Amino acid sequence: MAAVMANRKKPLASERPSGQLHDVWRKFRRNKLALIGGAVVLVIILSAVFAPWLATHSYSRQNLRARLSEPSAEHWLGTDGYGRDVFSRVLWGARVSLQIGFGAAGLALAIGVVLGAVAGYYGGWIDNAIMRFTDVMMCIPALFLALTVIALFGASMTNTMIVIGAIYWTRTCRIVRGEFLSLRKREFTEAARALGLKDSRIIFRHLLPNALAPIIVQGTLFIAQVILIESGLSFLGLGAQPPTPSWGNMLTEGYKFLSIAWWIATFPGVAIFVTVLAFNLLGDGLRDAFDPKQIG
DSSP: OHHHHHHHTSOOSOOSOTTHHHHHHHHHHTOHHHHHHHHHHHHHHHHHHTHHHHOSSOSSOOOGGGTTOOSOSSSTTOBOTTSOBHHHHHHHHHHHHHHHHHHHHHHHHHHHHHHHHHHHHHOHHHHHHHHHHHHHHHHSOHHHHHHHHHHHHOOOHHHHHHHHHHHTTHHHHHHHHHHHHHHTTSHHHHHHHHTTOOHHHIIIIIIGGGGHHHHHHHHHHHHHHHHHHHHHHHHTTOSSOTTSOOHHHHHHHHHTTTTTOTHHHHHHHHHHHHHHHHHHHHHHHHHHHHOTTSOO
16 A cells, blocks of 8 residues: 555656756757758748738739839849739748648647557557558558548638648557557556556556657658648649648749749749758757667
């Protein structure tokens, strides 16, 4: 009885040393490319958040007299075929693309984490059923499924976010399941069961915090993937709809004038490239920093 009472006083949520976050930061900051990627991601996020104040013009205001104007002091990145300021539209496009990126990634992580945690914790037929369903989802070409669903239910920013998140959760599910298969055999999990804690509390209070590292890394890398997917869907007219700017539909509008107004498509394309590269560098840096096999 005394031993049980002693165990109640000890936190079961984690077996990690208190200085682990310090070790992670120490290894992360030694990765110069990851630091650069993180800095670029921060700048892009702040630019998107403060787009209403940073934009020099309204993103939707048309000025046909200034259409297809080259980059100048008045229009830093030129204007498009309707005379709209490209710089302002790139800023607002960042806002839209990042909203879809974070929203879809959050939804995919939520679905993948819940299903992976349940499968890994319970095992048996529950694990088999969830993993066979995951295998079926992975066999379906995800992009074509997304195109079909959006074409049926309509193209909008919300639908794009939901569809991408509801389709691309399978990798997260597999990663979380693998972590939980290992964690459920640990001593602190057995102690939590011995204390009579509910399964939901054991999963979300004690096991999930120990599986956060791969989830954070997967989420960071997935945001970059979502931005590419959203840009592709918007390029096909199945993402954010005009006049709302996104980098994908700006490419659609710009490729028609590529030979006479290169700036319309070039700057959104550069924004996509830089953002995806920055998130990938950040994700790679976090993966190396959280990896205990890496020499610190």
